[in-house]
Amino acid sequence: MREFNNLIYIVEDQVAVITINRPKFLNALNSEVLHELSEAIDEIEKDATIRAVVLTGAGEKAFVAGADISEMHQKNKPEGRDFSFYGNSIFSRLEKLQQPVIAAVNGFALGGGCELALACDIRIASNRAKFGQPEVGLGIMAGFGGSQRLPRLVGSGIAKGLLYTGDMVTAERAYEIGLVNLVVDPSEVLEEAMTMAKKIAAKSPIGVQYTKKAINEGLDMDIESAISLESDLFGSLFSTEDQKEGMSAFLEKRPPVFKGK
Structure with missing residues (x-):
């Protein structure tokens, strides 16, 4: 099985499971993580036995707490555009995978983490999860598809409120607005995602x-x-x-x- 520095990648019962494994940094997305995520997508595209994908984050605190600000803060205009384009290209590949992708959101899904969840087909969240696009508080905006996927999912009015204020919402509120499909206890998030993935894998x-x-x-x-x-x-x-x-x-x-x- 392919090994990564920042991801754990396994295949179980025709389901590929990708775990972003940087719990010390709340699984923040830097260029290396994005590159490895792209390589994991390569593995899925090459494996005809895979029928569904589950994506989650390591640890109990975060799914993905956002893009790595320590990497971003010194970027200039062309570098910022390139970073956005690179992240968007990978998230679009994830979105366009033939197999359904289920996000098992076990904690904070903020900024790039919320956008990563949005690129998945289905989102199952812990009742302790928090969602948000806080980029405007950093002097920027959502750059990995949040300004486009969020309005398509929850409607432009609710999306604008979240994107303009940078506010976080609870898992329950995320369920109310259609951002997540299901809210469960923290211990059940991955289990529920795997159950759904295996149910999908049993279909045509x-x-x-x-x-x-x-x-x-x-x-x-x-x-x-x-x-x-x-x-x-x-x-x-x-x-x-x-x-x-x-x-x-x-x-x-x-x-x-x-x-x-």
Whole structure:
């Protein structure tokens, strides 16, 4: 299994688990962490057996407390743009993975950490987790997609309130506004994420992948184009072994065995 300096990467029951492992620094994102996250995504893209991904942070205090300010504070304008572009490119790769990605948010998800969670498909949070985009208090703004993904997820009004004030919200409030899917006790966060990931892994990989594609691409289209995309993807699935197996299993009253073909 691939080893990293700042990440723990394992594959269990067709689920890849990425743990950002800098608990001393509250798992803050620096260039090295981002580079290793990109390499972990490479590993997932090369492994056809992986059907879902779980992303979490080491320790009990933080998922990711933000980007590493000690690395950022001396950057000039071109360097700041390059850092934002680099982080955004990696988060976009995560968002566009064929497999669903579940964020298991075990503590602070602030700044780049909140943006990392936003790039995932689903967010399961500890009841002690806190979310926020505090960048305006540092004289900057969200730079890893927060100004774009947050409004798309919770609506522009709520997003603007969070982005303009830099306020943190509790896990319960994050659930109320649609930022997270589920809030559980701290001891259950990773377990719940793995349970959901394994449930997804048991379904048709192609069906799940096409569903993700339809949602992600359809959100940027007008409704007529999005419906046309859905119909095209739906039709394509009827040429797959998974469709034949899934429907045959249903009619034969047995569990399906999907091969992702």
